[in-house]
Amino acid sequence: MNKKIAIVGAGVGGLATAARLAKQGYSVEVFEKLGECGGRNHLLEDRGFKFDMGPSFVLMPDFFEEVFSYCGQDIKEYLNLRAIDPSYTIFYPGADALTVYKDSARTKDELEKIEAGSSKGFDGFIKETTRIYDAVRPLLYDCFTPRAILNPAYWGLLGKIRALESYWGLAKKFFKTEKFCYAFTFEAMFMGVSPFNAPAFYSIISYADHVQKIFHPMGSMYQIPMALEKMAKKFGVRFHYNAQVKKIRPKSGALILELDGREAAFDKVVVNADYAYAQSELLGKHLPAYKYSCSVYLIYLGLKQKVNGFAHHNLFFSKNLKRNLSQIFDEKAMPDDPSFYVHVPTVTDASLAPPGKEIFYILVPVANLQSNKEDISGYEEKLRGIIFDKISEKLGSRLEDLIEVEHRFYPKDFIDCYNIKYGATFGLAHNLMQSAFFRPANFDRTIKNLYFVGASTQPGGGLPVVIAGSRIVADLITGRPK
């Protein structure tokens, strides 16, 4: 057994892999460029406000439970996951709003208020996404190669999971009004891809939202990486923070990590740093013509007072979603009527702000920096003005006047903080040709003992899926049967 393993990056994928391998008896060291764990699941604290900077939805809680039980631990000793209710509110242009509840019967009542008969469409959509979820779930613990597609055993599966249809196309089969097609496919944007391009099997996120429900870890989303770090330390993982790896190279059967002014040799290395960045910068390889996810512009506000009318999760939809998405993904232009998301975690969790105060985290999908070198500085104030006006209208007072603390995070910050190629927030795009068989595998084909875990590798991005990826890597290394 080659026992000495290095993990490059202490994102959720790196942390979960470290804990699993240490539990299996390997000697594990984690090297992280930042001063603390979490990666994109980061926390910013200022004047009593705790801002989760990245993920805000906990979906598919069984994937979180699995990593703790793999390590012989009880998740309840580490995380207090609470199902939130209502799940979210969608504000359409004009006065219409749709609130989705934990109780689907209430959601259906809401749908019927907007369009008579639409609750039937909801039932049909959920039945179909449940079927797709049941087919996809077991695949999330496997690593595929493009050659696997030649295996006839998978051909039937492609039809079963509607691989050649789009997420949007699936919703269109069940809902008449485009309003509802938006409402049941917006989740594609959580993976940084347009619902018009995302394959229909990503509707497993809709299944997760509506059937398994949405959770919040009390005390902040940051409790997730902290819990994984705590569990990893329990099994002896050693963490090196402020330790950026500069290069990785094979030498005499070992893998060498080049760090600032020193080198360290390991039997195996797992790279959790962004896959495209690692290929080009750490391994010096040429990158194929990958497609990248969009980026996001984030505004974190600490408000002086509580406000009414907002749920824990809130979505504001553009009048013309198609045009909005085309501006982000094709034209790489400023969205003139942006869709955006407002996270108000203080609705559920008062511990995140001083008494009587509120957090508003605003996320705006924008173009990545692949061919859009300008960043958003040229149009930031205009964009912010449009968004603040829409929120102020719902609040019935000027948002600007309520702000006590403000921070912003730009596409370029994803490069500077986390080494994410082109500031593509969600990594490689989740289109058909970069999903499943075609997404980068969890092992290197040319360098022995080199592995990859994280959003841009199989099975894909998002916390639960990245955690499933850590299981794939642990199984590849330990040779453990599934």
Ligand SMILES: Cc1cc2nc3c(=O)[nH]c(=O)nc-3n(C[C@H](O)[C@H](O)[C@H](O)COP(=O)(O)OP(=O)(O)OC[C@H]3O[C@@H](n4cnc5c(N)ncnc54)[C@H](O)[C@@H]3O)c2cc1C
């Ligand atoms: C704004 C935003 C909202 C999101 N919303 C959700 C959500 O609601 N729900 C959900 O499930 N998911 C969400 N996601 C996606 C989710 O956060 C990611 O898929 C997941 O956190 C990725 O984890 P990872 O382990 O792949 O990588 P990362 O978090 O990127 O971790 C990689 C780590 O490697 C480090 N690193 C990079 N280069 C080096 C180097 N050379 N040497 C050492 N260390 C290095 C980085 O600093 C980083 O800490 C969101 C993401 C963002 C950014």
